[in-house]
Amino acid sequence: MSLFEPDVDVAIIGAGIAGIGLGIRLRRRGDRSFVIFERASQPGGTWRDNTYPGVACDVPSHLYSYSFMPNPGWSRFFAPGAEIQSYLLASAAEEGLDEHIRLDTDVTGARWDAGRDLWELESSAGTVTARVLVLAAGRLSSPRYPSVPGIDAFPGPAFHSARWDHDVDLSGKRVAIVGSGASSIQIVPEVARIASRVSVLQRSAPYVIPRANPEYTAAERSLLERDPAELARLRAALFWRAEEAYAQRAAEPQALDAARTRALDHLHAQVADTSLREKLTPHYEIGCKRVLISSDYYPAMSQPNVSLEASALAAIEGNTLVMVNGTRHEADVVIFATGFHAAEQPYAETIVGRGGVTLSEHWAHGMTAFASTAVSGFPNMFVINGPNAAVGHNSAIYMIEAQIDYILGALQYQRAEGDPVLTVTAEAEREYVDLVDGLSASTVWMTGRCDSWYLDPRSGRLTLIWPDFAFAFRERNGRFDEHAYEGVSRKIPSA
Amino acid sequence: MSAKPTLVLVPGLSGRSTWDFPFIAPMLCRRFEVTEVDFDAAAPDLDSLLAIVDAAVARCATPPVLLGYSLGATVAARVSRPLASLVLVAGWWRPSPKLVAFANSWMTLRAEESTALDEVSALALYSAEGWDAARALPADSVTDALVALAAGVDVSEVDLSATAPTLVIGGSHDEVATTRETQLLFGAIRDARYAELRSGHAVTHERPAELLELVTSFAAHPTEFPAGSIISEQSP
Ligand SMILES: Cc1cc2nc3c(=O)[nH]c(=O)nc-3n(C[C@H](O)[C@H](O)[C@H](O)COP(=O)(O)OP(=O)(O)OC[C@H]3O[C@@H](n4cnc5c(N)ncnc54)[C@H](O)[C@@H]3O)c2cc1C
Numbered sequence: 001m002s003l004f005e006p007d008v009d010v011a012i013i014g015a016g017i018a019g020i021g022l023g024i025r026l027r028r029r030g031d032r033s034f035v036i037f038e039r040a041s042q043p044g045g046t047w048r049d050n051t052y053p054g055v056a057c058d059v060p061s062h063l064y065s066y067s068f069m070p071n072p073g074w075s076r077f078f079a080p081g082a083e084i085q086s087y088l089l090a091s092a093a094e095e096g097l098d099e100h101i102r103l104d105t106d107v108t109g110a111r112w113d114a115g116r117d118l119w120e121l122e123s124s125a126g127t128v129t130a131r132v133l134v135l136a137a138g139r140l141s142s143p144r145y146p147s148v149p150g151i152d153a154f155p156g157p158a159f160h161s162a163r164w165d166h167d168v169d170l171s172g173k174r175v176a177i178v179g180s181g182a183s184s185i186q187i188v189p190e191v192a193r194i195a196s197r198v199s200v201l202q203r204s205a206p207y208v209i210p211r212a213n214p215e216y217t218a219a220e221r222s223l224l225e226r227d228p229a230e231l232a233r234l235r236a237a238l239f240w241r242a243e244e245a246y247a248q249r250a251a252e253p254q255a256l257d258a259a260r261t262r263a264l265d266h267l268h269a270q271v272a273d274t275s276l277r278e279k280l281t282p283h284y285e286i287g288c289k290r291v292l293i294s295s296d297y298y299p300a301m302s303q304p305n306v307s308l309e310a311s312a313l314a315a316i317e318g319n320t321l322v323m324v325n326g327t328r329h330e331a332d333v334v335i336f337a338t339g340f341h342a343a344e345q346p347y348a349e350t351i352v353g354r355g356g357v358t359l360s361e362h363w364a365h366g367m368t369a370f371a372s373t374a375v376s377g378f379p380n381m382f383v384i385n386g387p388n389a390a391v392g393h394n395s396a397i398y399m400i401e402a403q404i405d406y407i408l409g410a411l412q413y414q415r416a417e418g419d420p421v422l423t424v425t426a427e428a429e430r431e432y433v434d435l436v437d438g439l440s441a442s443t444v445w446m447t448g449r450c451d452s453w454y455l456d457p458r459s460g461r462l463t464l465i466w467p468d469f470a471f472a473f474r475e476r477n478g479r480f481d482e483h484a485y486e487g488v489s490r491k492i493p494s495a
Numbered sequence: 496m497s498a499k500p501t502l503v504l505v506p507g508l509s510g511r512s513t514w515d516f517p518f519i520a521p522m523l524c525r526r527f528e529v530t531e532v533d534f535d536a537a538a539p540d541l542d543s544l545l546a547i548v549d550a551a552v553a554r555c556a557t558p559p560v561l562l563g564y565s566l567g568a569t570v571a572a573r574v575s576r577p578l579a580s581l582v583l584v585a586g587w588w589r590p591s592p593k594l595v596a597f598a599n600s601w602m603t604l605r606a607e608e609s610t611a612l613d614e615v616s617a618l619a620l621y622s623a624e625g626w627d628a629a630r631a632l633p634a635d636s637v638t639d640a641l642v643a644l645a646a647g648v649d650v651s652e653v654d655l656s657a658t659a660p661t662l663v664i665g666g667s668h669d670e671v672a673t674t675r676e677t678q679l680l681f682g683a684i685r686d687a688r689y690a691e692l693r694s695g696h697a698v699t700h701e702r703p704a705e706l707l708e709l710v711t712s713f714a715a716h717p718t719e720f721p722a723g724s725i726i727s728e729q730s731p
Binding site: 471 | 517522525731
């Protein structure tokens with residue numbers, strides 16, 4: 001028993017895949033004293049926010065789902081976003097999470113109270129204290145807009161891909177789509193079907209590889225339902241096949257050559273016009289930015305009502321988008337497919353650890369954590385999908401599950417040891433950062449001559465991606481080990 | 496900088512490490528000083544193959560991890576120099592009747608210069624699940640000699656009592672070495688553990704990343720699983 005009983009044992013910020021996944025695992029072990037704060041009015045995170053036409057995952061669905069919530073019913077190899085969102089809502093409801101999720105509750109700050117050994121969270125619904133804080137606030141959850149003059153004065157509808165305005169009818173309109181990344185290539189073919197004109201504004205061309213997206217037949221779905229072992233085998237096969245692509249990220253020359261050839265062959269096969277093809281040819285090494293998969297992006301780009309401007313947006317003047325290269329594009333609607341604040345997470349400014357230090361101060365040169373999960377100076381706090389926890393070649397959920405395992409291990413340890421406060425040592429964090437830097441040095445993210453959001457602009461360090469196989473992440477970081485933690489200070493001296 | 500640990504790769508029926516280990520060789524190079532052994536057509540009897548592997552092991556600065564695949568596993572099992580550990584992939588204890596039949600068909604189709612050779616060898620070496628990874632085994636004098644030799648290679652006559660910590664890896668759908676004969680290596684080697692991958696004989700092509708995971712984690716902690724353990728498949 002503690003002198004200061006917190007309101008809840010575990011407070012989780014964010015009800016996306018990470019928060020829901022952790023909640024399910026907590027409940028399954030019998031824990032009831034946890035709360036998941038979600039600022040939106042529905043759980044789901046990414047898959048609630050991204051409702052743009054064409055939205056879908058680009059990791060096979062039987063892999064892009066919880067290992068502990070297999071879903072024999074996926075309609076396609078890459079399920080549409082709405083289906084993923086339904087899956088997440090159903091998973092949360094089935095596992096009894098609804099009573100733990102506080103919707104419409106924006107956590108505006110959290111402060112470690114060293115006197116009482118607990119976290120004090122401020123939210124739009126008041127103050128809550130918790131013994132353990134888990135940041136599951138996402139990595140791609142805060143839309144980023146280009147900072148160009150005139151952006152707020154555009155007279156027509158203008159919105160971000162992750163804040164799609166379904167009330168705006170795009171048919172017959174002149175639509176400018178800013179950006180040519182993972183969201184854009186899903187949006188462009190859909191908008192090109194209905195808009196009178198589409199201008200795609202591209203800072204740098206992506207590599208695109210073919211995407212076959214077969215439907216699962218009724219027989220296949222029924223088999224997976226009847227034989228769970230078959231579903232597990234399918235998932236394993238998809239996982240290990242995806243892992244093979246890491247050889248490209250490790251910049252293995254033959255793997256790079258094969259991947260680059262595959263992408264450029266796809267471009268040649270789908271785009272006949274040589275000047276368009278030139279503009280669509282990337283000028284960096286494949287894999288340095290996310291490799292995109294699509295079989296309808298290039299055909300859409302070749303349509304007469306679609307034009308590609310290979311330049312960055314410089315300003316917006318009334319209805320006109322002015323590019324760095326001086327060209328001007330008139331539009332009725334602007335769609336910003338310009339990504340997210342990834343390197344600097346907005347939540348970091350509001351989390352205050354030991355000695356009044358904010359997480360953003362601790363991360364002034366880029367995000368760091370031990371085991372990608374625990375941050376020195378921030379006792380009893382864990383972060384999911386934060387520093388070096390993303391992969392470009394495999395499923396984010398696999399990584400998230402490894403981090404959930406780590407956190408559950410830590411909670412288990414605390415329970416067994418009388419709830420000691422766990423603060424990872426600065427040394428352990430530094431050693432881990434050195435390890436990550438060593439691993440990343442020769443990868444294509446560092447050597448591929450591109451300007452990607454995986455690197456922190458302040459330090460040039462690779463802070464978002466885990467620079468090794470996904471299996472290596474789980475092996476290294478999927479199990480809690482108390483040796484990295486400061487000499488345990490107990491709440492109640494065990495006299 | 497501390498020197499990397501050493502690792503020696505011994506190929507199978509192709510006789511070529513670049514052919515047999517296109518994925519794991521470069522990936523292992525990130526952590527190990529890797530020697531890739533090649534066999535050539537000059538007198539490939541078992542003794543000369545063993546001499547090549549033995550020399551490669553002797554050249555390593557420290558006792559290496561020795562990994563043999565297919566025929567290479569039956570050679571690696573005979574090496575008597577000190578090793579850090581031994582990995583035997585899709586090897587066999589005794590040649591199974593199916594292995595002998597495979598070798599006979601290979602030789603017949605080669606003699607006839609049959610256009611069916613590539614498909615027949617792929618049918619034998621790859622599982623249905625790994626069919627998209629299937630490639631035709633190079634048909635030349637090296638392979639001819641090694642395939643003929645393989646049909647007679649019997650490990651049951653070798654003294655396997657003094658080996659380093661060993662990991663035996665079988666393919667659940669291996670109809671050439673046969674899963675059973677691979678498992679018998681696990682039965683016969685005292686300090687062995689066993690892992691099985693969903694694959695035909697061509698496991699280095701069908702499940703290369705999973706194989707890499709098994710090899711690297713075993714090499715890092717060879718005795719994490721005690722002798723006699725069956726290492727269960729990961730469920731990602
Ligand atoms: C369009 C798109 C497609 C993608 N496709 C793939 C794919 O195919 N494969 C893949 O592996 N990954 C994909 N990703 C990455 C994806 O973000 C992750 O796979 C995963 O959804 C992340 O889940 P999460 O729970 O960590 O974060 P999120 O889904 O971002 O959830 C975080 C939640 O925290 C809430 N939150 C944040 N701050 C606060 C606060 N202060 N108070 C209260 N609540 C807060 C947010 O509202 C949100 O609901 C995609 C991302 C996008 C944007």
